[in-house]
Amino acid sequence: MFVYNVVALYRKDDVKMKFKSRFSKQIAIAVCVTGVFFSCFGLSGCTGKTPEPTATPKPEETALYVSPRGSDDADGSENSPFASPERAVEEVRKLVAAGLNKSVTVYFHSGDYKVTNINFTEADNGTEQYRVTYKAFGDGDVIFNGGKALANNDFVSVTDEDVLSRLNNSAKDKIKVIDLRKMGLTRADIGEIYEIGTGGTASKYDDGTVGNNCELFWNDKRMTVARYPNTGFNLIEKVIDEGNGDDFTPGIVGVDAQTLEVMKTWKEPDKVWMFGYFKFNWADMTTPVKSIDFETGAIQPAHYSWYGYKEDAEYYFFNVLEELDAPGEYYIDRDNMLLYVYPPEDEADADALISVTTSKLIKGNVSNVTFENIQFKGVRNDVIDITGDNNIFRDCKVLNSYGWAININGWNNLVYGCEVSYMGRGGIRLTGGDRATLTPGNNIVENCYVHHFEEVYRTYQQGIFVIGCGNKVLHNEIAYAPHCVLSYSGNDHLLAYNYIHDVVYESSDAGALYIGGDWTSCGTEIKYNLFENIVGTEGNYPKAIYFDDGMSSGTVYGNIIKNCSGAALNIGGGRDMVIKNNLVISDGTPIYYDDRFALDGWASIYRNTKPGEGMWTTLDRVPYKSELWQKRFPLLAKVTTDYADYLSPDFPANPAYSIVEHNIFVGRQSSNLEISDVVREYSTIGVNYSYRSEAEILEKGTYTVLETKIYLNNIPWEQIPYQDIGRYKN
Numbered sequence: 001m002f003v004y005n006v007v008a009l010y011r012k013d014d015v016k017m018k019f020k021s022r023f024s025k026q027i028a029i030a031v032c033v034t035g036v037f038f039s040c041f042g043l044s045g046c047t048g049k050t051p052e053p054t055a056t057p058k059p060e061e062t063a064l065y066v067s068p069r070g071s072d073d074a075d076g077s078e079n080s081p082f083a084s085p086e087r088a089v090e091e092v093r094k095l096v097a098a099g100l101n102k103s104v105t106v107y108f109h110s111g112d113y114k115v116t117n118i119n120f121t122e123a124d125n126g127t128e129q130y131r132v133t134y135k136a137f138g139d140g141d142v143i144f145n146g147g148k149a150l151a152n153n154d155f156v157s158v159t160d161e162d163v164l165s166r167l168n169n170s171a172k173d174k175i176k177v178i179d180l181r182k183m184g185l186t187r188a189d190i191g192e193i194y195e196i197g198t199g200g201t202a203s204k205y206d207d208g209t210v211g212n213n214c215e216l217f218w219n220d221k222r223m224t225v226a227r228y229p230n231t232g233f234n235l236i237e238k239v240i241d242e243g244n245g246d247d248f249t250p251g252i253v254g255v256d257a258q259t260l261e262v263m264k265t266w267k268e269p270d271k272v273w274m275f276g277y278f279k280f281n282w283a284d285m286t287t288p289v290k291s292i293d294f295e296t297g298a299i300q301p302a303h304y305s306w307y308g309y310k311e312d313a314e315y316y317f318f319n320v321l322e323e324l325d326a327p328g329e330y331y332i333d334r335d336n337m338l339l340y341v342y343p344p345e346d347e348a349d350a351d352a353l354i355s356v357t358t359s360k361l362i363k364g365n366v367s368n369v370t371f372e373n374i375q376f377k378g379v380r381n382d383v384i385d386i387t388g389d390n391n392i393f394r395d396c397k398v399l400n401s402y403g404w405a406i407n408i409n410g411w412n413n414l415v416y417g418c419e420v421s422y423m424g425r426g427g428i429r430l431t432g433g434d435r436a437t438l439t440p441g442n443n444i445v446e447n448c449y450v451h452h453f454e455e456v457y458r459t460y461q462q463g464i465f466v467i468g469c470g471n472k473v474l475h476n477e478i479a480y481a482p483h484c485v486l487s488y489s490g491n492d493h494l495l496a497y498n499y500i501h502d503v504v505y506e507s508s509d510a511g512a513l514y515i516g517g518d519w520t521s522c523g524t525e526i527k528y529n530l531f532e533n534i535v536g537t538e539g540n541y542p543k544a545i546y547f548d549d550g551m552s553s554g555t556v557y558g559n560i561i562k563n564c565s566g567a568a569l570n571i572g573g574g575r576d577m578v579i580k581n582n583l584v585i586s587d588g589t590p591i592y593y594d595d596r597f598a599l600d601g602w603a604s605i606y607r608n609t610k611p612g613e614g615m616w617t618t619l620d621r622v623p624y625k626s627e628l629w630q631k632r633f634p635l636l637a638k639v640t641t642d643y644a645d646y647l648s649p650d651f652p653a654n655p656a657y658s659i660v661e662h663n664i665f666v667g668r669q670s671s672n673l674e675i676s677d678v679v680r681e682y683s684t685i686g687v688n689y690s691y692r693s694e695a696e697i698l699e700k701g702t703y704t705v706l707e708t709k710i711y712l713n714n715i716p717w718e719q720i721p722y723q724d725i726g727r728y729k730n
Contacts, residue, residue: 061103062095064088065137068111085113085134085144092132093123100130108374110140112149117359120386126368128390135372146357147217147378147400148185152350154178155341163340166267168325171342175324180337180354189356190214190334191380193273193319197285198459199306204248208303209288212358212380213456215424216330217400218343219350220377222422222455226324226331226340227275232537233314234259236278240298248304250290253278260297266322274299276315279307281507281540282483284458289317353378353400360385367410371396382407382425393418402456404429413443420448424456426463427478433469435490435622438523438632440470447475447727454481458506462487462514466495473498477727482506484514484546492523499726501532504542511546511570515554518618519575519652522553522633530725534564541566541588548572550597550605550615550653553636557581558720560703567592567674573601575683576635577658581718583666583703585694590665595678597653599646605653611641619652655679661686662715664705666694687715 063078066088070081082088088106095104104126126132136142155176158164164172180190194211195202202208216223236253243251255263266272272289288302317323324331324342331340341352358380362371367388375397376383382403384393389411395418398405402424406415409431420427427450432441443466450463463478463485470492477499478485485503488495500512512534513526531544544561545568547554552574559582561568567589571577573596584590596603597615609616619639623629630637639652649656655678665671671690679685691697697706703722 061105064091064104064106065109066106066113067109068113069109081109085115086118088134089118089120089124096123096125096132100127103130103133105133105135107135107137108142109137110142112143112145115144115146115361116357118362118364120362120364120366120369122365122367124364124366124369125388128368131368131370133370133372134374135370136374138373141375142373143375143377144361145353145378146361146376146380146383147353147355148183148189150178150183150339150352150354152343152352154183155343155352158340163321166322168322171325174327174342176341176343178339178341180332180339185337185354185356187334187337190332190337191358192334193288195286195303196457197275197283198457199278199280199283199285200287201248201285201303201306202287205303212402214332214380215355215400215402215456216339216341217353217355217378217422218328218341220353220400220422221328221344222400222424222452223328223330223341223352224326225318226320226322226329227316227318228259228262228320228323229316230323230326230329233276233316236276236309236311236313236315237297239309239311242308243304245304245306245308250287250301250304251309252298252300253309255297255299257297260294263292263297263317264294266320268321271319272317273319274301274315274317276305276313277506278305278309278313278315280509281314282459282509283307286318355380355400355402357381362386367391370394375399376405377401379403384408386410389413392416397421399423404461405450405453407431408443411441411443415445416447418448420450420463421452422455423453423461425454426461426465427453428463429465429467430471431467432471433490433492435469438469438491438628440492441468443468443471445473445476449477449479449727450485451477451479452481454483454485459483459510464498466490466493469493472496475725475727477501479503484510484512486513487515488521488524489515489518490521490524494525494527495529496525496527497725498529499532500529501534504534505536506540507542508536508540508566511543511548513545514543514548515546515551516548516572517550517615519550519552519615519639520618520622520624520636521551522576522636524553525555525557526559527555528558528721528725529560530722531559531561531568532563534561534566536565543570544568546570546572547574547577549603550574552576552652553633554578558718559583560720560722560725561586564588571655571658573597573603573653573655575652575654575656575658577660577683579658579660580662581720582663583705583720584663584670585666587667587669589669589672589674590667590690591660591663592674593655593658593660593676593679594674595655595676598655598678599653601653601678606643606646610643615652616641649682654682656682658683659686660684661688662717663688664691664697664717665689666691666697668692 064076065081067081070083072087074080194209237256238254241252243249290300290302327344362384370392372394377400379401385407387409391413393415397419399421404426405420406428430443432443454461467489473495475497534544543566544564553576555578562585564586568584569591571593595601597605638650
């Protein structure tokens with residue numbers, strides 16, 4: 001059955017009706033201007049690949065060669081290659097100093113290169129005419145490795161009777177052990193266990209451990225420190241003592257009877273740690289356990305949870321030898337430098353990698369450099385962190401590391417065709433452009449596959465994050481992460497043709513695409529993306545697209561959202577939003593739009609802050625009253641900071657000037673739009689279309705809309721080019 005929502009814009013007098021008419025004209029002009037702008041830059045449609053950097057044929061290059069079987073005393077020729085990447089960089093530096101009159105390419109023969117860190121400087125720069133390229137020769141995998149490989153045959157069965165007595169009977173004959181000292185590793189190489197998480201407070205304590213943990217990977221997948229329970233979470237039975245956030249007194253929580261019985265088998269409770277979402281499931285944290293009362297089940301964490309605790313909060317214990325009882329788990333006896341492993345059952349013949357290097361693998365300030373078809377792994381830090389312009393990472397892999405994969409700050413940088421996987425934090429973060437002058441940075445992430453990240457820090461570590469002005473995220477696939485995975489900050493970005501799926505499964509107050517807290521991030525288009533399977537674990541209801549806490553001025557056009565357990569589109573009090581031509585196929589709420597910052601909203605700006613505080617500071621960061629900004633973003637330029645105008649649509653706390661119309665919602669709750677009356681007063685909630693089943697409106701097996709069904713107001717439906725979404729087929 002077809003149901004449609006037609007909501008007239010409520011106005012109290014003729015003046016406000018005239019305001020609506022003027023506003024409609026402004027939107028029409030803005031849409032035309034936006035179309036011309038993107039057409040001029042070749043972004044209309046975005047179905048083609050970004051052009052190669054450019055024009056004249058390459059001159060003859062200078063070639064250097066590196067091989068694991070080479071020597072750093074060699075000359076770097078094809079028949080006399082260097083042995084290390086560092087030596088090759090040193091030779092390139094000499095060529096740059098002499099003045100480049102050719103492009104330089106360093107070819108790496110296949111092999112595993114031990115790299116601690118390569119610190120680039122401007123002395124390593126190529127030029128726009130003569131680039132410097134580091135690339136695989138083509139005879140196999142080239143790996144820049146910050147870790148230590150541990151061969152499978154170096155692991156032996158456990159014979160220590162004391163250890164065997166602590167292991168689960170079903171696991172005893174499966175556990176393997178290796179002496180890390182015999183592998184050339186020291187106690188300093190392994191380090192302590194360090195606290196992680198957005199809710200962590202270790203830095204507030206004299207004995208708090210702050211740093212990056214070493215980790216174990218097996219067949220390029222992250223292993224799990226022995227834990228209880230093996231999967232999922234326990235729930236805090238009760239909060240015995242809230243603790244004190246003023247002086248960071250930790251507090252006390254209680255566990256259930258079944259967990260208490262398990263804990264009584266642990267021989268070294270002083271080495272046990274906890275991971276938890278102790279208050280909110282967007283604030284993760286680990287902490288050592290300070291004490292356990294084995295009679296009552298009272299647990300005192302060593303560190304206070306930044307937000308406190310609540311009953312039924314999720315947690316688990318880890319670093320417990322007795323809980324080494326499942327494939328994929330490991331335990332490090334730091335006192336004796338012994339590593340115990342329960343190898344994954346289907347990968348028992350694979351080799352292991354323990355991350356060692358604590359510095360960034362590639363860092364510094366460099367421009368006009370290309371890295372091609374190289375793998376980077378085994379780092380207890382961010383892996384690549386450079387500042388510079390016109391750099392390219394093409395067909396590279398970054399994996400098995402603790403921090404972010406690629407951070408680049410500069411102009412005209414490209415990350416293309418890369419794969420990022422099994423990262424402790426996030427994926428690719430590009431920063432560039434000038435917000436004050438609205439000059440685009442033109443940094444691009446394109447055709448990349450970013451998956452299995454946020455594996456250590458489990459919140460707010462995006463797969464792709466662009467910052468600044470005028471950057472692009474095109475044709476990527478982002479998947480398999482517990483929290484938000486795509487975000488931006490600043491102006492005039494384009495996020496288009498991305499496929500985002502199977503993410504945000506450990507939180508409700510989060511979205512696959514998440515941005516929050518800025519009235520001035522105008523001009524960004526979120527266009528032709530597919531969000532699929534945004535479904536939380538039991539009790540969690542994540543969003544697909546989430547503009548949180550007043551985030552404003554985005555265009556959400558032509559996206560497909562399929563199977564989202566929370567609100568598919570969630571607007572938390574923002575203004576000047578354009579939400580049109582989107583297709584939502586889900587049994588959850590299709591759109592939620594509240595008025596949280598308005599006079600009677602639950603986070604009222606009027607009651608709680610004044611200009612110069614809180615959200616108001618976002619206005620102070622940009623010259624929004626300048627001639628340039630007034631011309632580009634006229635609605636933002638009109639805002640008033642005078643509390644006497646708190647009922648005006650130009651008072652920024654009011655959710656004004658938004659348009660929500662001509663979207664198609666399919667599912668059991670397709671007609672249940674949760675939009676506040678204040679939003680309806682200050683913005684336009686126009687005609688949207690609701691259906692109970694896909695068969696009513698879509699061609700079978702496609703996202704193609706049956707156009708004859710869309711007839712209200714004679715508004716044409718633009719078919720979404722879903723076949724072009726995601727990574728390129730070739």
